[in-house]
Amino acid sequence: MKDSCGPLKALAVASVVNGVGDVVLCLFFNYGIAGAAWATMASQIVAGFMMIESLKDKGYIGYAIAVPSANELLQIFKLAAPVFMMMMSKVSNILYIKT
Structure with a gap:
């Protein structure tokens, strides 16, 4: 689709969510490796939704299942x-x- 901006934004936001989640869940709440896993999962969900929204901005039906x-x-x-x-x-x- 020749759109590098949408995935780049999703990657940047996912990296920030993962980093902040790691710090908050591991250091402040002492969840350890489980906290890191939860932060990674949350960042992947955020990135997925951002990619779907990027598709919607291009005119595709992002939430359609076929x-x-x-x-x-x-x-x-x-x-x-x-x-x-x-x-x-x-x-x-x-x-x-x-x-």
Whole structure:
């Protein structure tokens, strides 16, 4: 879509939310690693909503849910298969080593 500004804004805001959340939840409320996880989750949700709003500003229906066609699923599979196989091989090797 040739829009680098929307994702950049979402990344910047998510980074700030994550940093502030880490400081508040870990230092002030003593939640430790769980606080860091909650802060990361909150920052990802904020970034997701910002990206959807960026889509809406471009004229797309950001909150619409559609079932992909078989051709679209095939395209997704072609793009994601190498990364999926790499991640699954890493996970399976870790599980094999631990057992």
